Amino acid sequence: MTGAEYGLRHGEYTAVIAARGAAVRELRHRGRDLVVPFPAGGPNPDHRGVVVAPWPNRIPDGKYTFGGVDYQVPVNEPGRQCALHGFTPELDWRLESRTESAVALSCAIEPTPGYPFALSITACYRLDGDGLHTTVTAANVGERTAPYGVCPHPYLLAGPAPLDEWSLEIPADSFLEVTPDRLLPVAVRPVEGHEYDFRAARVIGSTEIDHAFTDIVFDDDDDGDGDGDGDGQARVVVRDPGGTGVGMAWDRSCAWLQLYTGDTEPPLPTRPGLAVEPMSCPPDAFNTGTDLVRLEPGASHGASWCIFAA
Known part of the structure; x- marks a missing residue:
């Protein structure tokens, strides 16, 4: 169930944020849906719009080693025997503050045998003339260094045409090859010459994507010195052949990007939208350590x- 909801409004944008999972249940521009919505008061299919933490994507068999200690978290994707999308999507987040155009929600991750770390996480949503801005901040309120990763999980909606007819642009030079059955990491490959090369906008067609991308191209930093450590942004843009579109921008805290064309089996609808998930670390980072945040106590x-509408 979605729990409490908070409506936001600014100019031509409106949004509805649900307490369960701090999920973006609706986002509209001039009355047009920018994300695939889900009904109020009911279940949230496909983790639509939730905040995912303390790990994005999958941990195989729910097993990982951190600091020389082996841990086991619950397997919640039995078909692939993986622990998927952390704990936060199933939590009811608390209201911290609210205005007409902004809301802040928080949740606590309490220590468990599989994740014996204590985190306080806040998600701040704000609408302005440029779209819906989100900042997620995790604080380690425990006494042990914690492994951590985060991502959002919206399904972008470019317009009324089928996803196959949308054009897509991905600012990434590499993608993470995965096993076909469990979608577990194999190796990072260049997109050059591959069906996943969307560095120049082109139609998605029948291409099925459920992969992480990296070597992402960010804008120059604001001070113009080219050192790459400023507030550079990367952007994915999806366009409908009818002329509408939607985009997502993110900062350098997320060096990875998961894209999913929503190819599912009934009863879920197939290819309802494009899941765009900027990630702070890749799948299975709790085991590989790749770009894993090691959150010190007090940090x-x-x-x-x-x-945004495009």
Whole structure:
């Protein structure tokens, strides 16, 4: 169930944020849906719009080693025997503050045998003339260094045409090859010459994607010195052949990007929208350590992104 909901409004944008999973249940521009919505008061299919933490994507068999200690978290994707999308999607987030155009929600991750770390996580949503801005901040309120990763999980909606007819642009030079059955990491491959090369906008067609991308191209940093450590942004843009579109921008806190064309089996609808998930670390980072945030006691980590009409 979605729990409490908070409606936001600014100019031509409106949004509805649900307490369960701090999910973006609706986002509209001039009355047009920018994300695939889901009904109020009911279940949330496909984790639509939730905040995912403390790990994005999958941990095979729910097993990982951190600091020389082996841990086991619950397997919640039995078909692939993986622990999927952390704990936060199933939590009811608390209201911290609210205005007409902004809301802040928080949740606590309490220590468990499989994740004996204590985190306080806040998601701040804000609408302005540029779209829906989100910042997620995690603070380690425990006494042990915690492994951590985060991502959003919206399904972008370019327009009324089928997803196959949308054009897509991905600012990434590499993708993560995965096993066909469990979608577990194999190796990072260049997109050059591959069906996943969307560096120049082109029609998606029948291409099926459920992969992470990296070597992402960010804008130059704001001070113009080219050192790459400023507030550079990367952007994915999806366009409908009818002329409408939607985009997502994110900052350098997320060096990975999961894209999913929503190819599912009944009763879920197939290819309802494009899941766009900027991630702070890749799948199975709890085991590989790749770009894993090691959150020291008292430290915090922030990540930001924005969804906008294009």
